[in-house]
Amino acid sequence: MSRISIAEAKKQQQGEVTVAGFVRSLRSHKGLVFIDLCDISGLMQVVFVSNQEGDNSNFELAEKLNIESVIEVSGTLQAKPLKKNEVEPIQDYELAATSIKLISLAAEELPIPVSDKVDNEASIDSRFDWRSLDLRRQENQLIFKVWTKLEAGVREYFYKNNFIQINTPCLMSTASETGSEVFAVKYFDRQAYLSQSPQFYKQMAMAAGFEKVFCMGPVFRAEASYTTRHVTEFTGWDFEVSYIKSHADLMDIEENLLISGFKKVKEDLGLEIEIPTQPFPRITLAEAKKKLAAKGIKSEKDWDFSTEEEKELGVIIKEEYNHDFVFVTDYPIAARPFYHMRHEDDHNLTKSFDLIYRGLEITTGSQREHRVDVLEKQAIEKGMNLEELKDYINFFRYGCPNHGGIGMGPGRIVMKLLGLKSVKEACFLPRDVNRLNP
Numbered sequence: 001m002s003r004i005s006i007a008e009a010k011k012q013q014q015g016e017v018t019v020a021g022f023v024r025s026l027r028s029h030k031g032l033v034f035i036d037l038c039d040i041s042g043l044m045q046v047v048f049v050s051n052q053e054g055d056n057s058n059f060e061l062a063e064k065l066n067i068e069s070v071i072e073v074s075g076t077l078q079a080k081p082l083k084k085n086e087v088e089p090i091q092d093y094e095l096a097a098t099s100i101k102l103i104s105l106a107a108e109e110l111p112i113p114v115s116d117k118v119d120n121e122a123s124i125d126s127r128f129d130w131r132s133l134d135l136r137r138q139e140n141q142l143i144f145k146v147w148t149k150l151e152a153g154v155r156e157y158f159y160k161n162n163f164i165q166i167n168t169p170c171l172m173s174t175a176s177e178t179g180s181e182v183f184a185v186k187y188f189d190r191q192a193y194l195s196q197s198p199q200f201y202k203q204m205a206m207a208a209g210f211e212k213v214f215c216m217g218p219v220f221r222a223e224a225s226y227t228t229r230h231v232t233e234f235t236g237w238d239f240e241v242s243y244i245k246s247h248a249d250l251m252d253i254e255e256n257l258l259i260s261g262f263k264k265v266k267e268d269l270g271l272e273i274e275i276p277t278q279p280f281p282r283i284t285l286a287e288a289k290k291k292l293a294a295k296g297i298k299s300e301k302d303w304d305f306s307t308e309e310e311k312e313l314g315v316i317i318k319e320e321y322n323h324d325f326v327f328v329t330d331y332p333i334a335a336r337p338f339y340h341m342r343h344e345d346d347h348n349l350t351k352s353f354d355l356i357y358r359g360l361e362i363t364t365g366s367q368r369e370h371r372v373d374v375l376e377k378q379a380i381e382k383g384m385n386l387e388e389l390k391d392y393i394n395f396f397r398y399g400c401p402n403h404g405g406i407g408m409g410p411g412r413i414v415m416k417l418l419g420l421k422s423v424k425e426a427c428f429l430p431r432d433v434n435r436l437n438p
């Protein structure tokens with residue numbers, strides 16, 4: 001008999017089935033062994049009955065199992081007794097076992113708890129040391145189910161709107177963007193750098209006439225940050241679009257793709273999450289600073305937010321607009337890379353924005369500067385080496401549409417959506433200043 005998932009078995013409700021998974025708990029009582037068996041789809045109670053007059057090998061094997069052993073069980077489905085005092089009793093099903101196969105016997109002592117019924121008192125470092133066990137908890141598997149559906153919804157938007165997917169290099173001959181906070185690696189007889197962003201290559205696609213592109217891949221940041229918001233390697237989602245009128249067009253696109261992603265999570269996983277409404281609030285950085293000052297929040301930098309400011313701005317926006325998202329626009333040139341386009345009426349401000357979700361920045365975007373002479377001038381003003389930027393500058397030398405795009409951190413979205421304490425929990429295997437294992 002072929003194995004089916006526990007969720008499929010429960011839908012079947014009757015008959016004989018074969019299921020397999022981890023032994024999440026085990027209890028013996030008066031000739032009975034009760035096992036909670038867990039697979040990726042859910043949990044099912046399996047019952048073994050002692051047979052004193054015949055073959056008792058199944059029962060004896062079940063008694064000797066350790067928690068988290070992997071087994072395959074065949075048996076007959078039967079309804080579990082309804083629990084008393086429930087307002088709306090939900091019928092559940094268990095498996096009366098007829099055979100058992102041991103796939104893998106777990107060691108007797110677990111280094112960290114796995115059962116969702118047990119509070120996980122292990123430190124976050126211990127959990128990451130034993131990530132293969134930590135991720136067996138259903139609450140942690142949900143993180144990656146949410147991530148999968150969020151990405152599926154975002155991809156649906158890209159596909160429906162004729163975006164082309166590109167996969168950009170992670171190895172670069174020149175440090176990208178500002179040239180700081182990059183990882184240098186040995187590349188045969190010379191030095192290379194791990195990409196901080198697919199930015200330059202997305203813009204090359206615009207010069208190549210692709211018009212709409214997106215990419216999803218690893219991003220590396222050599223930041224000596226020890227916060228709950230930072231990792232040294234993360235997955236980034238990016239898009240770039242030609243022939244935009246302004247950076248407002250990019251904000252419109254991002255609203256639509258996020259709504260598509262949130263709807264997919266809610267519809268496919270049945271989670272009670274709030275789908276954001278359009279339009280998202282949009283305020284300038286100067287306006288945001290005024291709102292924060294009115295609340296008594298001091299500003300460390302005129303051209304950027306501190307962690308406290310971001311958090312408090314999220315509270316303010318929720319109070320004023322009843323919205324979890326806010327676009328903050330018009331950052332000064334001191335806060336932005338050389339390739340951000342500047343306002344015609346105020347060259348100290350860029351046509352850029354950040355998107356903040358529940359008090360945490362999740363996106364940076366802008367209209368890009370596509371005019372070679374202006375781009376070179378702005379690079380020099382930022383102290384960039386034009387010779388090192390030669391390949392990038394050449395993208396625009398032979399004609400390039402006006403364009404812009406964004407870079408998004410989906411790990412931060414998942415973190416805030418599920419109320420996680422750290423973005424590291426939204427990483428399958430996090431990498432930070434101190435962690436390179438497992």
